[in-house]
Amino acid sequence: MNGALPRRVTMVFAGLIIATCITWWLGSESKLTGPALGMAATLTILIAFTKVYFIGRDFMELRCAPSGLRAAFNVWVGAVAVAAIALVVI
Amino acid sequence: MTHAQARIDPDLPEFLWGSDSVEDAPRSASLRPTKTRPGHTPGEAGLWIFILGDMTLFAALLIVFLWERRSDPVAFAESSHQLIQPIGAANTLVLVVSSYLVVRAVFAHRGGRYPQARRLVGGAVSCAAIFAGLKAFEYYSEISAGHTPSSGTFFTFYFVLTGLHLLHVIVGTALLLAWQTMLTRQRPWTESQKVAEGIGSYWHMVDLLWVAIFALVYLVSAE
Amino acid sequence: MTKRILTLCAWAGPATVVIALIGWLIAGVLPIPLGSESSVDNVVNFYSHDTRVIAGLVISTLGVCLVFPLIAVIGVHMVKMEGRTPILTFLQLITGAATGVCLLLPLLLMTTIAFRPDRSPELTVTLNDIAWLLFITPIAPFMIQNVAIGVAILNDKRQTLPRWVGYVNFWIAFSFIPDPLAFFFHSGPFAWRGIFIFWLALTTYSVFLIVMGLTLRKAIRESADPDLSAVAATLA
Numbered sequence: 001m002n003g004a005l006p007r008r009v010t011m012v013f014a015g016l017i018i019a020t021c022i023t024w025w026l027g028s029e030s031k032l033t034g035p036a037l038g039m040a041a042t043l044t045i046l047i048a049f050t051k052v053y054f055i056g057r058d059f060m061e062l063r064c065a066p067s068g069l070r071a072a073f074n075v076w077v078g079a080v081a082v083a084a085i086a087l088v089v090i
Numbered sequence: 091m092t093h094a095q096a097r098i099d100p101d102l103p104e105f106l107w108g109s110d111s112v113e114d115a116p117r118s119a120s121l122r123p124t125k126t127r128p129g130h131t132p133g134e135a136g137l138w139i140f141i142l143g144d145m146t147l148f149a150a151l152l153i154v155f156l157w158e159r160r161s162d163p164v165a166f167a168e169s170s171h172q173l174i175q176p177i178g179a180a181n182t183l184v185l186v187v188s189s190y191l192v193v194r195a196v197f198a199h200r201g202g203r204y205p206q207a208r209r210l211v212g213g214a215v216s217c218a219a220i221f222a223g224l225k226a227f228e229y230y231s232e233i234s235a236g237h238t239p240s241s242g243t244f245f246t247f248y249f250v251l252t253g254l255h256l257l258h259v260i261v262g263t264a265l266l267l268a269w270q271t272m273l274t275r276q277r278p279w280t281e282s283q284k285v286a287e288g289i290g291s292y293w294h295m296v297d298l299l300w301v302a303i304f305a306l307v308y309l310v311s312a313e
Numbered sequence: 314m315t316k317r318i319l320t321l322c323a324w325a326g327p328a329t330v331v332i333a334l335i336g337w338l339i340a341g342v343l344p345i346p347l348g349s350e351s352s353v354d355n356v357v358n359f360y361s362h363d364t365r366v367i368a369g370l371v372i373s374t375l376g377v378c379l380v381f382p383l384i385a386v387i388g389v390h391m392v393k394m395e396g397r398t399p400i401l402t403f404l405q406l407i408t409g410a411a412t413g414v415c416l417l418l419p420l421l422l423m424t425t426i427a428f429r430p431d432r433s434p435e436l437t438v439t440l441n442d443i444a445w446l447l448f449i450t451p452i453a454p455f456m457i458q459n460v461a462i463g464v465a466i467l468n469d470k471r472q473t474l475p476r477w478v479g480y481v482n483f484w485i486a487f488s489f490i491p492d493p494l495a496f497f498f499h500s501g502p503f504a505w506r507g508i509f510i511f512w513l514a515l516t517t518y519s520v521f522l523i524v525m526g527l528t529l530r531k532a533i534r535e536s537a538d539p540d541l542s543a544v545a546a547t548l549a
Binding site (some may be wrong): 134135136137139140143144147150151154158239240243246250254257 | 475476477478479480481483484487488490491494497498501502503508509513
């Protein structure tokens with residue numbers, strides 16, 4: 001292993017920073033009501049759990065992990081995201 | 091088959107005989123060849139039981155939090171607005187940066203670049219300190235404003251979620267410092283791989299849990 | 314013979330869960346235990362079924378004491394892990410013994426409440442509070458025991474027990490952390506009957522007993538017979 005950091009990791013990092021700023025902006029644009037509120041909440045949750053997915057995939061290096069472990073992690077991300085959206089929107 | 095070769099000490103009870111060396115170790119089941127599976131488990135398999143188990147506990151807390159929110163979303167929104175969102179956001183950025191430094195440190199350790207790895211881990215520890223400092227300030231502000239864990243369901247969950255998370259940050263920091271000691275001693279990657287990757291994975295878990303907490307407690311509740 | 318005793322002690326782990334749960338089902342503590350938010354009438358009414366409650370609770374007190382053999386067999390294996398300075402072994406034995414007492418006394422107290430169902434309701438409620446809070450809140454002996462086991466397993470070069478068992482012990486220790494919150498809340502998920510207090514701790518502690526019992530049984534089965542080596546040693 002040569003130990004050089006793949007560019008992919010740095011790009012994921014940049015993506016995470018940008019996503020954090022986007023969700024913060026979304027959250028601070030409060031005073032939303034009705035369907036716009038539901039959409040903003042859903043979007044926030046989706047962005048947040050996409051961030052979680054990428055932290056697992058590229059920071060935890062799960063992309064090289066056995067498929068069972070990767071699947072377990074992804075199931076967690078998916079299940080919690082869906083449950084969160086359902087509880088907020090429905 | 092028998093332990094006749096073990097050191098026999100008539101002054102000690104029998105179960106304390108036996109050497110401390112590994113050569114005497116009985117063939118344990120784990121030395122059987124395991125079926126090869128493609129892919130490399132970061133750290134070791136057992137650690138992931140802990141990490142996924144921990145993530146599941148936090149997920150349960152977050153789900154119940156959202157469930158409780160449904161009975162009074164207005165009160166939750168009001169309470170959430172009392173939180174200092176910029177601190178929450180800053181803490182998210184701080185942890186993301188620290189996670190990035192940890193990934194770079196793993197690669198540096200792998201490549202034998204010990205001084206660089208040590209600096210990167212040190213950077214992550216500094217980020218943890220910043221996180222803790224911001225958190226302390228945030229708690230102080232909340233409590234001075236009269237919001238305590240008994241100020242209603244939202245604040246109960248806020249303090250429990252962030253408090254448990256902070257405990258994880260503290261444990262994680264201790265682990266990072268232990269890793270830094272390994273790096274100072276220039277422990278080679280072949281010996282340290284499982285431990286270093288394990289500590290890294292634990293830290294990434296701390297990061298991703300905060301991402302979820304920030305999104306649901308600070309942002310979604312306030313909307 | 315020794316191997317048989319060790320195996321029996323390992324089985325005591327899962328047996329604790331089965332017998333204690335049966336006892337609680339009979340007593341009515343399960344499926345829904347009394348909560349801090351239960352009314353005075355509910356509490357008095359529960360203990361008024363004195364024969365059933367006493368019988369069930371006595372069974373459960375016998376059940377929880379089966380943790381003692383398990384603690385002992387864990388100790389034997391931890392000595393193998395640690396060698397000549399078995400500090401974590403001692404720690405596990407001490408804190409394990411404490412956990413047994415922490416489980417036993419509150420249940421005996423509950424049985425005592427049912428001894429005189431015509432007590433003043435205030436006394437019944439007070440005694441019930443004491444019993445439940447003493448049962449739920451003393452996390453330290455349990456956590457120290459789990460951490461000692463976990464650390465010993467991870468530091469063990471001989472892999473006496475599989476490494477994942479160490480990690481499971483850490484997770485179980487962590488799951489007890491919210492329990493002192495039961496002092497602060499009279500209702501909701503962090504009260505003594507709350508999902509993150511009673512139900513979580515019940516689940517993870519049962520996991521501990523079953524996992525330790527089964528993995529120890531396997532380790533005992535695959536280890537050399539201690540009686541043979543003792544005989545060989547005396548002949549040597």
